[in-house]
Amino acid sequence: MKEEKLLSVLRLQKCKAIGDILAKKLIVTVGDVEQVFKEKAATLLKINGIGSHAVKHLLDKENIILAEQELANIKSNKIEYSYFLDDNYPLNLQNCIDSPILFFKDGKINFQNDKIISIVGTRNMSAYGREFCNNLIENLAVYNPIIVSGFAYGVDICAHKAAIKNNLQTIAVLAHGFNLIYPKVHKKYIHQVNENGGFITEFWHDEQPLRENFLKRNRIVAGISKATIVIESAEKGGSLVTADIANSYDKDVFAVPGRATDIYSKGCNSLIKKNRATLLTSSEDIVKMLNWDIKERVKKPIQKQLFVQLSIDEQKVHDYLQLKGKQSLDKIALSCKIPLYQLSSILLQMELKGITKPLPGKLFEIV
Incomplete structure (x- = not known):
């Protein structure tokens, strides 16, 4: 840029x-x-x-x-960065309406892997939660997922360390700028995370870890992944906010159940009880829900209509999608210089003509 x-x-x-x-x-x-x-x-x-x-x-x-x-x-x-209309911006996050227009990154992050999950939870992690988190990531390692979390105490750092132990890429989403690290005690993990993934933040280099920044950070944790997993949580907490955001994005949410009397299982139990999360008891639940165990099937090509007449704008959109492949509504509007309100109608007409088809996340591609 x-x-x-x-x-x-x-x-x-x-x-x-x-x-x-x-x-x-x-x-x-x-x-x-x-x-x-x-x-x-x-x-x-x-x-x-x-x-x-x-x-x-x-x-x-x-x-x-x-x-x-x-x-x-x-x-x-x-400093490396990603702009929301650039190709290096993660697709999962790009499809979230309130994702940052720009974020900064450090390390060896590779967003090409589509198997991205966020793991969040309480800072006051129990032995039960730690064991579950470690076993979960170890059992998922065969699928080579990217593990995302917030680099905080408890569940966050446990997830990062487990990912590193299993040679998985891990991404830490920060609630402050790159000029500091919070909590300070986690400085010893910076090199390991950078070698196995890296850090991202939307905050400028000198931004402090303010309370409201953690809440903003949570939308990136939820948006950048395919699913959010809550290991342990009290009745209130940032991990429940992240789960709510993930639900608002129509992402899968999983929660680990616990005893009704355990303080840091109440949040998870409540999510499950209210159908705000899928009950998670083993790695198989994630594998099946996210279809990681299903090989991609070869689809039969759809016969396009021959000699379809296109308007000037339709031709412009067609040529752009043919060149770039599947793209978001905003990207098409910006690249083709067509207002959003007009573009929606154009894409509908093209769909009816059998030229384009809509995809999840407001994406479109040539049939």
């Missing part, structure tokens, strides 16, 4: 009145992130959801200074 574009992304990310959902809407509507800061205020105000307060913050000159400082840090430390 060119420096000018990255600077614009950082400016938008720093704008307090613009969240990730609205930021994506701005980018897709005007056509490019750099164009967001070139548009006239009157034009921006016509975009649904953009008010005078948001426009005022977009034009805040202090954000330019702060973005330039962060850009300098990225360059000097050679």
